[in-house]
Amino acid sequence: MAAWPVVGHEWALDLLARGLRGGRPSHAYLITGPAQVGKTTVARAFAQALVCERQTGTPCGECKTCQRVTQGRYPDIQFIAASKNNIQIDQVRAIQTDAAIAPLEGKHKVFIIREIEQATAPAANALLKTLEEPAPQVILLLTTAHRDRVLPTIISRCQVIGLRPLPLAQVQEALQTRWGVDEERAALLARLSAGRLGWAVAAHTTPELWLARAKYLDDLLTLMSAGHLGRLAYAETLSRNGDEIELALGLWAAWWRDVLLVQRGLPQALLNLDRKTQVLQQADLFRPEQVTGALTDLTQALRRIKANVNARLALDVLVLRLPKPAVL
């Protein structure tokens, strides 16, 4: 039996393979887990196993069908994703129309719908109909990083597969062996990814992401010696940078966590290995309660921004409360 073309998530794949080999896959699955942990990769691999000509429970990777799936040109597997942060009812209607037509080639028609929590209310309700009266050849693979935002009625009609972050050693090994990343960088990326291989690979292959990290960490250090006006001006600029706010705040949270770890005598658990010297300096400059305070402020700011509170306001509060070095 061939191996799954996926790093990690073995138990989830085993579970999917068992359903396949028993000849009774569910008609809908909801794959949950943190962003970039591997949900789409697992969904694609499972879809490939469903249509593989050899039907062994895992994709053989060699038959014509498997190869076309890998190349993204197999007509009975379709990807649907949110556009402009929404899955619209028209997209669900297109699935319904398509689902009513027999598969062009194999036994199954697979629709992979990513970020299902982005479905508008009409789209979600329309999808519910498809889930209630499934066409026998149709299999829906839904993914979400926000299970709490998916309609409970949708969840209850799916087999839920919850993916967890991978062990850091597994991420590091995959980066070294599959992506040719050198050992030191692989260790750093694995730690920063918190077990999300997709994130680590993206950080490796997208230099912009790496540069953005350097920028936001430098910004944080600069901000702490800036006065009121400088801090507020920064908050204003960042607030206009929608997509980057959560990235910046997440990096800052990881930074303070590192400073706190050093203060608690656990430097071996640092995430920002490449900036260890700076982390050590900061651990001397701030009192532990200042660091925990900064972490609490960040958590609150992130929560408020996710709840669509005025981002500018949340960032103003955050930067104004950034600690000043206690020892200078």
Ligand SMILES: [Zn+2]
């Ligand atoms: Zn195959």
